[in-house]
Amino acid sequence: METAIAFILIFGSIVFFHELGHFIFAKRAGIMVREFAIGMGPKLIGYTKGETVYTIRLLPIGGYVRMAGEDLDAIDLQPGYRVGVRLNDVGEVDLLVMNQKNYLPDMHFLEVERADLMKDMYIEGYDESEQFVRYSIARDAKVNESGRESLIAPFDRQFHSKTVGQRSLAIFAGPLFNFILAFLVFTALALFRGIPTDEPLISTIMADSPAAESGLMQGDEVTAIDGQAISSWEEMALTIQENPETPLTFDLERDGQPVTLEITPNAVENGEQTIGQIGIQSPLEKSVLGSFTYGATQTYEWTILIFQLLGNLITGQFSIDDLSGPVGIYKATEEVAKFGIFNLMNWTAVLSINLGIMNLLPLPALDGGRLLFFGFEALRGRPIDKQREGMVHFVGIMLLMVLMVVVTWNDIQRFFF
Known part of the structure; x- marks a missing residue:
């Protein structure tokens, strides 16, 4: 259970930051974002704020930011189509109802002759009294289709209306935010835990490890391994990793006195390689x-x-x-x-x-x-x-x-x- 929670939190955080990059730069470019989703598949929960619905979906294997104009969300009103329209205080259509079952009491009925819901933003046709009428479409108008409401996206709010540079930034920002997240996590790790130094000093010794069994102690400074001088933690670690299951002679300095120990690194699988480990950690400093x-x-x-x-x-x-x-x-x-x-x-x-x-x-x-x-x-x-x-x-x-x-x-x- 703890592993499942850790996996969901880790993967959710990574996906959230990725999609947040897309979201922020899309909004900066003036693109309408219809949905910000974490996860894929069926929706578990959703919350609408402004023009965007924020959802968490069942499968924790990704996420997406759905921008207006990226999918088949265009509404094509053919001549002869009967719709209901609701007007706002300035006489613009703020609600367009496509299904007669969802008509409201204050609706005007219209048999469509022509309509442009993206660029010129108008609809015209014949009303109940057979008079020809033309209405402007409000930029924040909604469409109700079989009970499902969505915002109309004017062309200048759609993804493909933006410049190549704006679209590229909106797409590139996703991976960019993954690198930003990594930088923030590594920085927080250093702030809370400390920064590993490159000195060949023993800071932490794992219980039941080859280092503990050999008598290695915290504060020991490694000066040589098998007669080869050691001046950095990186040199020491590389020597240990290259010698799994091979006895190594460690020359140490402990409280100003020389000490010699023999340690045999355990063999540990690391991808395609087998490396040696003795169960030690480098010293840490805070900065x-x-x-x-x-x-x-x-x-x-x-x-x-x-x-x-x-x-x-x-x-x-x-x-x-x-x-x-x-x-x-x-x-x-x-x-x-x-x-x-x-x-x-x-x-x-x-x-x-x-x-x-x-x-x-x-x-x-x-x-x-x-x-x-x-x-x-x-x-x-x-x-x-x-x-x-x-x-x-x-x-x-x-x-x-x-x-x-x-x-x-x-x-x-x-x-x-």
Whole structure:
């Protein structure tokens, strides 16, 4: 149960920040945001404020910001269509009812002759007395269709009416906010826990670890391993990791006196590698300014590392079978949770960077794929045909779903069989 709660909180936070980026920059560009959703599938709860409905949905596997004009939300009124209209105080239509079952007492009935609900914002036709009338549509007018109300989106409030730069920022802001979240989490981690130093000093020793069993003590300074001088924590850690199940001779300085111990690192699986660990942690120091520097450097270093792993996937150094989906992330979260809140925070930041990078890949249906189309539009001076772009994204979604099924099945086989 604790793992499930941790997984939902971590994944929910990452998705929330991602969608918050889209939301903020869409609103800044004047785009109407119809829905801000965390999760996918059936709606669990919803709250409407202004022109946006905020929802939490059943499946914690993503989220979305639905912007006006991105989907098939245009209303096409054909000649002869009978509708009900309600007028506001200045004689503009503020409610358009498409279904006769939902007509209200103060409705005017209209047989549509012509209508434009996006650009010129008008509707005209014949009323109950067969007179030809024309009404302007209020910019905040609503449409009621079979009891479901939605706002009319004037063309200048729609996604595709904005410049390439505004649309690109609204899309790029999602991954950008994932990097911002990672920076904030790493910074908070340094503020609350402290910043690891690079001195080869022993700070914390895990119970029942090779370090504890050998007699290593807090405050010991490692000066050499197997006769090789050690001047930094990074050197010491690398030597230990490269020697799993291999006895190592540690030369230490303890209270000004030399001490020699033999320690055999445990073998620990780390992805495709087996590394050595002896169960120690580096010393920590507190610094407000240093915490922000630590947040920035950790975000940068993890970003480079994840790009390197992507390069290994492209060059075939590891395959799709090595990738993890939601099941694998859940199991990893379960393992990380055993080591406390600080490790969960670090895991959250790494996952957030990973999501940001994955979304920036120039693949159909991902944010990077959409940015690629915007780039083509900027070079051509005109937009790509919407039907062709939509087909490319549809194919991309199908391929991503297939990949998700394959990765999930691999996870299930790996952890449960």
